Amino acid sequence: MFAKALVYFAYLLKTSVYYQQGKRFFYNLLENPQSKMKSYFDIFMICLVMLSVFFLVYSVEHKLNNAGEFFEQCVVTVFITEYLLRAWLYSDSHRIIIKEYEKAEYLNTSFKVFKTLKMVLAKKLKYMLSLFAIIDLLAILPSYRPLRILRILLIFRLFKLFRYSNSIKVFADVLSSKRFELITLAIFMGFLVFISTIAIYLFENNSSGGNVRHLYDAFYWSIVTISTVGYGDITPLTFGGRLVTVALILTGLGVLSFFTSIIVSAFNDKMYTLRENRTYAELSKLNSYIIICGFGRVGQEIARQFEKDQQAFIIIDNDENSIYLAKEKHYLCIEDDASKNAVLISAGINSGASAVLCTTGNDVSNVYITLTSRFLNPDITIIARSNRDDNVRKLYQAGANNVIQPFQIAGLLAAEYIGQPVAFEAILGILQGEKKILMETLVISAHSFLEKQQIADINFSNRKLTLVGVISANKTHQKRRNRYKVKDQHFYFNPENHFELQAEDMIVVLGRKDSIEHLQDQIEKSKLSSRKRR
Amino acid sequence: MKKIVVFGYNSLSYEAISRLDKHSHDILIIETDLALKKLAEDRGFKTAAIDFRSDSDLKSIGIGRDVEIIFCFLPEDPTNVFLTLSARAIDQQLNIIAIVGTQQSAEKLIAAGANKIIDPYQICGQKIHELIKKPDITSIIDHTVFGRDDLHIAEIIIPEGSYLENTYSSELSLSEQHNLVLIGIVDKELGDDLHFSIGEKDHKLDAGDIIVVLGPSREIKAFKQEVTNVRSN
Numbered sequence: 001m002f003a004k005a006l007v008y009f010a011y012l013l014k015t016s017v018y019y020q021q022g023k024r025f026f027y028n029l030l031e032n033p034q035s036k037m038k039s040y041f042d043i044f045m046i047c048l049v050m051l052s053v054f055f056l057v058y059s060v061e062h063k064l065n066n067a068g069e070f071f072e073q074c075v076v077t078v079f080i081t082e083y084l085l086r087a088w089l090y091s092d093s094h095r096i097i098i099k100e101y102e103k104a105e106y107l108n109t110s111f112k113v114f115k116t117l118k119m120v121l122a123k124k125l126k127y128m129l130s131l132f133a134i135i136d137l138l139a140i141l142p143s144y145r146p147l148r149i150l151r152i153l154l155i156f157r158l159f160k161l162f163r164y165s166n167s168i169k170v171f172a173d174v175l176s177s178k179r180f181e182l183i184t185l186a187i188f189m190g191f192l193v194f195i196s197t198i199a200i201y202l203f204e205n206n207s208s209g210g211n212v213r214h215l216y217d218a219f220y221w222s223i224v225t226i227s228t229v230g231y232g233d234i235t236p237l238t239f240g241g242r243l244v245t246v247a248l249i250l251t252g253l254g255v256l257s258f259f260t261s262i263i264v265s266a267f268n269d270k271m272y273t274l275r276e277n278r279t280y281a282e283l284s285k286l287n288s289y290i291i292i293c294g295f296g297r298v299g300q301e302i303a304r305q306f307e308k309d310q311q312a313f314i315i316i317d318n319d320e321n322s323i324y325l326a327k328e329k330h331y332l333c334i335e336d337d338a339s340k341n342a343v344l345i346s347a348g349i350n351s352g353a354s355a356v357l358c359t360t361g362n363d364v365s366n367v368y369i370t371l372t373s374r375f376l377n378p379d380i381t382i383i384a385r386s387n388r389d390d391n392v393r394k395l396y397q398a399g400a401n402n403v404i405q406p407f408q409i410a411g412l413l414a415a416e417y418i419g420q421p422v423a424f425e426a427i428l429g430i431l432q433g434e435k436k437i438l439m440e441t442l443v444i445s446a447h448s449f450l451e452k453q454q455i456a457d458i459n460f461s462n463r464k465l466t467l468v469g470v471i472s473a474n475k476t477h478q479k480r481r482n483r484y485k486v487k488d489q490h491f492y493f494n495p496e497n498h499f500e501l502q503a504e505d506m507i508v509v510l511g512r513k514d515s516i517e518h519l520q521d522q523i524e525k526s527k528l529s530s531r532k533r534r
Numbered sequence: 535m536k537k538i539v540v541f542g543y544n545s546l547s548y549e550a551i552s553r554l555d556k557h558s559h560d561i562l563i564i565e566t567d568l569a570l571k572k573l574a575e576d577r578g579f580k581t582a583a584i585d586f587r588s589d590s591d592l593k594s595i596g597i598g599r600d601v602e603i604i605f606c607f608l609p610e611d612p613t614n615v616f617l618t619l620s621a622r623a624i625d626q627q628l629n630i631i632a633i634v635g636t637q638q639s640a641e642k643l644i645a646a647g648a649n650k651i652i653d654p655y656q657i658c659g660q661k662i663h664e665l666i667k668k669p670d671i672t673s674i675i676d677h678t679v680f681g682r683d684d685l686h687i688a689e690i691i692i693p694e695g696s697y698l699e700n701t702y703s704s705e706l707s708l709s710e711q712h713n714l715v716l717i718g719i720v721d722k723e724l725g726d727d728l729h730f731s732i733g734e735k736d737h738k739l740d741a742g743d744i745i746v747v748l749g750p751s752r753e754i755k756a757f758k759q760e761v762t763n764v765r766s767n
Contacts, residue, residue: 154603206575208581290666297635301659309667357662383662388545402665406658411549413657414631417650418538418554418603423689426717426746437730441670468715468748471670482713482750484685486673493685494709494749497671506670510717511732 003113007101010094026085034284042164045082047158048075056157076143083136090127093120135159170274178266185262189226189255196222196248203240210237226252279314279332280346286312287352293338293369294360295322298385298406300359303331314347317360339368344376355381358400363391367398374399432511439508440516441471442523446503449526454499465511465518471495472505535560537600539585541617542607543570543579546633548655551579562595586617589624598624600661606632606648611639615646622647647715687717687746688754694741696761703737706745714749 013019028035052075055068064072096119104111127133138156162168175182201218204210211234212218221234225248236242283289289312292299299315301324306313315326315333326333336343338360349356356373358366366384373382379491384400386392387407395403417424430439444450450458460467470477482493491508492499501507509516536559540547543565551561563581565571575580584591586608597604602765604621606614614632621628625699632648634745643651664672692698698706708714716731722742729737747754 031578118677257601289601297655298659301656302663305660305663311666355666358668359659359662381666383665385658385662404661404665406654407544408549409657409661410633410652410654411551412553414546414550414605414633414650414652417631417652418536418559418629420687420689421730422718422720422744423687423746426689426730427675427687429730430729435733438750439675440673441668453644464732464733466715466717466732467709469674471674484668491674494713494715497710508671508674510730515732 003111006097006113006116007111010097010101013094014098027089030082030086031089042121045078046161046164048078049160051075053157056172071072072143076140079136079140083133083140086133086136087124087127091120091123093123096120098124099364103434129263132163135163139532170270172265174266174270177270178262181262185255185259191225192248192251192255193219193222196226196244199244200236200241203238203244204236208236210241211235222248225249228252228256276334281336282332282394283314283348283352288354289313289348289352291316291338291344291347291349291353291356293317293356293358294365294385295319295326295333296359296361298359299357299359300325302359303329307331314353316343316347339372341372341376344369344372349373349376349380353377353380355383358382358384358395360385363395365389367391367394370395370398370400436512437510438516440505441508442516444501444503444505444507444518445523445527447527447530448523450501450505450507450523450529453465453501455495455499455501458501460509462513463511464515465509465519467495468508468510470499470501470505470507472502474502474505476500476502477505536602537596538562538603538605539564539595539597539601540605540607542605542609543567543574543581544607544609546575547605547607550607564595586613586620589620592620592624597621597628603624603629603631606630611635611642615639615642618643618646618648661757684750685748686751686754687748688751688758689744689746690754690758690761692739692741692743692745693762696741696763698739698761699741701739703731703739703745708743708747708749708757712749713753714747714757717746717748719746720744 018430029037029041032038052072053063055072058064059068094291097116100116100119101111128137135156137159153305165208196527197215197218200221201212201215202208204212204218206213212221217234224231224234225245228249230249236245290306292302292313292315295303295315295317299317303313303315307329313332315323315331316336316338317323317326317333318335318337323333333344334347338344338347338358344356347353356369358369358373360369363386366386370384373380383402383404384395384398384399386395386403386405389405389408392403392405413424413428416427431438455467458467469482470492471486471489473491476491477483477492477499480492480495480499482495484491484493509519538554538559538561540551541564543563548564551563554561554754561579563571563574563579564584564586565574565581566583568583571581571583582595584595586592593599595601604617606617606621608614608617611634614634618630618632621630629650630648631650631652632643634643634651634653637653638745640651640653661672703716703719706716708716718728718730719737719739720726720728720743721737722740723738728746729735737743749755749757
């Protein structure tokens with residue numbers, strides 16, 4: 001009966017939307033490192049801990065009034081709630097129950113309630129034994145009146161601070177990466193301390209005329225000496241004792257420098273990953289950014305342009321100098337080989353990235369990166385650079401949407417410059433947006449004032465714009481002249497006066513930025529106002 | 535017949551040469567690498583293997599005499615700077631076009647006397663940026679200017695006695711009559727700058743002014759003929 005109720009309850013929790021939502025909310029609040037709420041909560045808790053510690057320090061010499069007591073109660077309530085919530089979040093008990101139940105059903109065995117409950121408890125107990133949970137508990141316990149004696153344990157509240165910042169995790173990570181070295185050192189030090197403790201006790205005990213009263217004194221003296229701190233409250237007087245001291249100081253120097261070097265090298269090793277983690281963390285906050293593979297001259301130019309129009313991007317390059325250059329400019333970058341699946345995935349090819357640019361100077365790498373990217377994400381835009389004519393086809397085959405040949409464009413411009421210098425300036429001007437003149441496309445939104453308008457009725461020259469053409473996939477235009485196929489649409493160059501614009505057509509206009517933006521605003525406004533009218 | 539000397543044979547120079555009209559240009563390729571020289575010859579180009587560091591060699595191929603344009607397409611920036619300097623010293627009127635690999639070299643090439651510098655990487659970078667930001671425009675420019683389709687940008691100098699003399703740019707009505715779009719005008723009264731035609735100013739056209747149009751090549755040719763048809767009416 002009890003078992004049935006338990007399983008029923010577990011299923012109820014599994015299907016309850018409110019329960020799931022509630023759990024997700026608290027997960028975001030307490031645990032999810034990506035959520036904004038967690039950072040606010042952390043700041044709040046840090047303030048709370050600081051305040052409560054302030055009251056603790058204050059209460060050493062003063063008597064707390066009622067308000068102080070009340071505050072203390074509130075703090076403890078918050079701590080307890082937090083502790084319980086974290087225990088609740090740590091594992092999904094109903095899942096364990098359901099899993100066990102289904103297993104029993106499948107194997108046709110009986111469902112063992114107590115075994116299952118034990119598993120649930122074991123999971124929760126595992127949480128309670130984790131370092132942070134113990135700290136949390138110790139921060140709460142002393143507030144319980146019968147345990148007032150443990151008041152000094154309130155100091156653990158300060159340790160709670162570590163929970164709300166990443167520094168302790170980083171430090172623990174660094175230490176654990178050098179576990180082997182540290183254990184070796186600890187064993188060596190243990191022996192050293194043991195030997196010196198015994199030795200100094202034998203030489204310097206009271207009956208031999210020394211200052212060391214018992215073994216604890218000897219141990220204390222060993223630690224003070226080996227760490228080269230040397231308070232001097234216990235000093236060796238006998239010849240033998242001094243000999244032990246000299247030996248211990250010398251070995252202590254060695255141990256200490258060994259320890260320092262381990263920590264330093266661990267930090268050095270870890271720094272790279274730490275920085276990379278920061279890059280990834282920053283990436284995960286972005287969306288529709290662009291992955292630039294190769295930070296050569298072309299990559300640099302692209303990055304410069306993107307920086308100008310505040311488009312987010314990340315650089316992947318396996319050349320140390322290029323990465324150094326990128327870091328100098330404070331660009332997000334990863335020093336690795338962009339043709340590896342893992343690198344592109346961690347750069348977010350499947351999450352936040354909207355395009356991949358293969359701009360290394362090596363066609364082989366570009367083909368390989370293109371292939372990898374296309375394999376990982378069939379829909380992403382890939383633009384690749386090709387230095388040789390014969391590789392263009394290969395890049396398209398590998399899945400590039402567009403292939404750019406720097407030398408071809410440059411050669412073409414050189415030829416154009418010889419034949420038609422003025423036209424060359426015009427092209428360059430339009431290409432680079434110099435002199436604030438732009439060629440831009442504007443989408444004719446449905447229900448905007450330009451929909452179903454004839455070209456003759458739109459006075460472009462009054463708007464200080466020149467109409468170059470219309471891009472459209474609309475079939476109604478198909479009998480028009482000057483039709484050029486551009487991908488899956490058509491470009492209608494210089495449309496006739498009675499050309500009627502349809503929704504979703506794009507007009508291509510030449511003009512100053514202001515005039516173009518003004519027309520765009522008008523289109524948007526007319527669309528909105530027509531929607532209101534209906 | 536314009537005489538052009540191209541220093542360095544590579545994909546860049548090949549592209550530039552193949553875009554030039556063979557009938558109105560006399561092209562000579564300078565390449566010291568024998569394999570590349572052979573390749574150029576196989577493709578039917580005139581080649582020579584001179585030492586560009588020596589002034590007498592440069593003079594021997596006609597620089598300072600009848601060469602009007604040189605392309606400095608050598609792979610290294612310093613050699614291009616050196617070549618530009620030497621050629622400029624021989625001929626003050628020479629039209630020198632050079633490629634450049636880094637931003638610093640661009641300034642040096644200008645100082646050395648190059649008329650036009652082309653930075654392939656910069657252009658490529660800008661092009662990729664355009665492709666991301668304005669894919670539609672870029673593909674149109676690809677189809678027009680970069681000549682995969684019939685649309686071209688062309689410039690037409692108004693000769694003396696043309697029917698366009700003393701008319702106004704607003705009266706051109708190119709799009710109705712000639713199926714061309716007017717991109718811009720160089721009004722010599724206002725200097726050599728190109729004024730984009732965006733309805734800002736009505737330019738009075740005189741002989742020597744240049745109009746830049748976009749359109750199908752047949753229409754451009756017809757319009758060109760009409761404009762340059764002097765004293766026929």
